[in-house]
Amino acid sequence: MTIIQAPALAANAGATTGSEFRRGIAACMPVLLGIVPYGLVLGAQAARKGLSGLEVPLMTGLNFAGGSEFAAIQLWSSPPHILLIVAVTLLVNSRHLLMGAALAPYLRHLSKRKAFASLFFMCDESWAMSLADSKERAATGTSLPAFSLPYYMGASLAVYVAWVAFTTAGALLGPVMGDIDALGFDMAFPAVFLVLMRGMWTTAAAARPWLVSLVVAAVTHFVLPGAWFIAAGAASGLAAAYYLAGDA
Amino acid sequence: MIDPLNLVAILLMAAVTYFTRVGGYVLLRNRTLSARATAVMEAAPGCVLISVIAPAFVSDRPADLLGLAVTVLCATRLSMLPTVLLGIASTGAARYLLG
Numbered sequence: 164m165t166i167i168q169a170p171a172l173a174a175n176a177g178a179t180t181g182s183e184f185r186r187g188i189a190a191c192m193p194v195l196l197g198i199v200p201y202g203l204v205l206g207a208q209a210a211r212k213g214l215s216g217l218e219v220p221l222m223t224g225l226n227f228a229g230g231s232e233f234a235a236i237q238l239w240s241s242p243p244h245i246l247l248i249v250a251v252t253l254l255v256n257s258r259h260l261l262m263g264a265a266l267a268p269y270l271r272h273l274s275k276r277k278a279f280a281s282l283f284f285m286c287d288e289s290w291a292m293s294l295a296d297s298k299e300r301a302a303t304g305t306s307l308p309a310f311s312l313p314y315y316m317g318a319s320l321a322v323y324v325a326w327v328a329f330t331t332a333g334a335l336l337g338p339v340m341g342d343i344d345a346l347g348f349d350m351a352f353p354a355v356f357l358v359l360m361r362g363m364w365t366t367a368a369a370a371r372p373w374l375v376s377l378v379v380a381a382v383t384h385f386v387l388p389g390a391w392f393i394a395a396g397a398a399s400g401l402a403a404a405y406y407l408a409g410d411a
Numbered sequence: 412m413i414d415p416l417n418l419v420a421i422l423l424m425a426a427v428t429y430f431t432r433v434g435g436y437v438l439l440r441n442r443t444l445s446a447r448a449t450a451v452m453e454a455a456p457g458c459v460l461i462s463v464i465a466p467a468f469v470s471d472r473p474a475d476l477l478g479l480a481v482t483v484l485c486a487t488r489l490s491m492l493p494t495v496l497l498g499i500a501s502t503g504a505a506r507y508l509l510g
Binding site: 215230363 | 447452
């Protein structure tokens with residue numbers, strides 16, 4: 164382990180903001196393989212629902228949360244049911260509350276202003292990658308903060324730019340685009356998430372709450388329409404973790 | 412080009428989403444967690460990620476389940492990029508062959 168970690172530590176000591184930013188962008192490249200087709204599909208669906216080539220980037224740039232945008236687009240009508248759309252957005256994105264809470268201990272060295280600004284760009288991918296990176300850096304015993312803000316911003320902005328650009332492209336090109344779903348690009352997200360989870364893996368016992376989440380989310384997905392499965396899966400996994408921690 | 416009601420819906424979506432992004436940070440920024448709460452927060456990232464992709468595990472298309480099986484296998488032994496590429500390729504191939 165020490166042999167593997169030594170270069171990382173040396174790299175940390177010589178790291179500049181620019182090199183950390185580029186490291187974040189580079190780490191994010193595999194994720195973009197999933198973001199690009201996903202963005203094109205969302206843009207095309209939004210155009211079919213009557214959203215314009217200006218409204219699509221307005222939504223994806225200001226809201227910047229793909230899952231909630233897919234859910235909202237399915238519900239969109241003219242005029243839109245605003246309360247329903249906002250409630251579904253809140254439900255799908257409630258996981259962010261948990262994500263921000265998990266990240267909070269690593270953000271103590273940031274000013275409130277910087278934290279509030281950078282959290283605007285927190286997405287599943289940049290959050291999970293930064294959390295994994297912070298844990299790795301903390302394990303090297305570096306004197307630098309475990310959380311690298313430029314790494315996080317590099318990863319977040321790469322996703323942001325790709326998301327806004329390709330959802331807009333999807334809205335404009337939608338009518339001439341074929342069915343790209345057949346090509347299998349949607350498997351990029353499970354692939355990214357599973358690799359990230361392997362990085363978080365410690366022991367089988369510690370992973371029991373994940374199994375609870377998987378089962379409850381899968382069952383909820385069958386039983387309830389819409390996006391309840393995310394909140395139900397996450398909440399039940401946390402309840403399991405709380406219960407199991409009492410055993411120890 | 413921008414419908415006023417669509418604009419209102421988009422702005423309200425953006426507002427609630429930003430609230431979810433900063434909410435957890437605001438609540439826990441200056442707290443020291445108990446051992447039990449720490450255990451819960453340790454499990455949280457995996458619980459969120461697996462919940463988001465749970466529908467893939469119960470797809471009714473055999474091709475998707477085959478692609479997922481390959482992806483899971485890759486994820487346990489390969490790094491990010493090869494896992495993503497093999498996951499996409501195997502899912503695309505399975506859908507082509509099995510429909």
